[in-house]
Amino acid sequence: MRVRVAPYVEFAKKAFAREATYRMEVLTEIGSLVLRVYILRSLWTALYAQNAAPINLPLHGMITYATVAMLMSLILEVDGTRLIREKVREGTIATDLMKPISVPLYFFSDGIGQTLLHAVLVVPSLFCALLLVRIDVPSPATIAAFALSFVIGYGVNFFLNFLMNSIAFWTLETFAAQLIVRWASDLLSGQIIPLTLFPGIFGRIVFGLPFAAIYSTPLLIYVGVIPSSQWALSIALQAVWLVAFAAIASVVWRAASNRVIVQGG
């Protein structure tokens, strides 16, 4: 069956417009980002003054890492599928199921719309951040590899959120599960601390976890810790996680919609 694109483009547009209505929130977001960049710069500078630079990442590299991670979080912290949780709890998912649309595609395009609005915010945020810190700009090839890796990481993050929010189909409440995953991912994704700083065997394990595909891989490509010879391998590993998560998400969605259909929401 042919999929009509028009509704999904429209969903994305509406989500974009909806996010933009909360102007105050948007401004606060940029403000808090600038503050966080400043704090991290001070923190890393102080830490580096105490120790010799760990693992071939000098201070300016570390500050670049932290700042780019902050900018990435503008996009990655958008929970594009929180609509699932809200709609399941309020029961409005029933009206969506009564429409001639693919409901998971609806959630996906709505998430894309929200993300795009926040992606637009990256530009002014970057300028604000540059007032406080200097960041390294790598070669165009590295930036391209970073961009590709970031897009895949976005996908992994999206499906992870999708799965978390789908828990609502069974429990209605997803707070506890989300808290745990959020906590694990903050620590293990490389958003705050580069995974190369983890010691010994633990340091090896974290690279094998899916969280590393979200922040760590693109960031380590950006700052040059992952050399160009290993780009292909690192990105391939991310892609494996993406495919695996997408597959799990589709199985979960089928079970979830069956549950709605059999139990009646």
Next chain:
Amino acid sequence: MAKRRVLPIIECTKLRKIFRTPKRMPGPLGALRSLVSRAYEERAAVDAVSFRLEPGELVGYIGPNGAGKSTTIKMLTGILVPTSGEVRVAGIVPWRQRKENGRNIGVVFGQRSQLYWDLPLIESFELLRAIYGIGRDQYRRNLDEFIEILQLGDFLRTPVRQLSLGQRMRGDFAAALLHGPRVVYLDEPTIGLDVVAKESIREFIARINSERGTTVILTTHDLADVERLCRRIILIDRGTLIYDGDIERIKTEYGQFRTLIVRFSEHVARPALEGAELVNTEDSSARFRFNRNLQRADLLVRQASERYSVEDVSLEEPDLESIIRRIYVEGYQSSSAENGA
């Protein structure tokens, strides 16, 4: 009723839905136990319900809370799979072809809106245009018509969250009908509305039904909606169908008793009429109850004016509400044959 020649647009045959719910054990220990081991109990929300609707009918689907109304509607919209039995809407099995069915139906829930909460009303309509792939001309035509009848003009650009309940309901009606569905399900569409808003919604429903020939299933607790709009009602209680037919018929069968109110020009101590029973007297008027099958109203009026000095008379027909209340309590016993479906 005329012989049925037209293909039914909605057809339910022995529709049944059984829900399996975990049994709750009493007390705090019971709550703990039900975390570990669960006993289930089965309950038929809808039990062997059969009915059919012809295109263009406007039917009231009535029952007390928990009777199985919503469950039936959910099966008709395709979001719930029946445990057994068959259901077809416009030739389609809804749950098998949910999306195709979605094109044929429109739904209004009085309790929840399908409009985009944060966006102006008009943007929800534009979104629906994309969802259903409504052609520009049809969209324009329908939208203009609805803006006029439902008087949406003043708040088209207002975010939905700022609308009053009445405005929101009108918006929801337009949203449900923009794509010109053949069947519309209305679930408590007038709940919480004031009398004026109620009347304008009822007028709109009647108009859509008569001008467009849209088939309407109306679920409501407000029997004034039903009396105003429907010729036929389907009564359901505890999952089973208890009556399907004309409102007038149920009224004649159950509402044999009419009330005659006589106002006298002077005080009458104990007024009496032959063939009628005195219910009460108040000031200078009296209420008499009589069986319409045994007694003609005009004869009673003549009798009253011969006996007393009468200033005014009026007649009260039995109202649907009291009839249906009685059926819920006593069950439906038809004197005539079963309604042939």
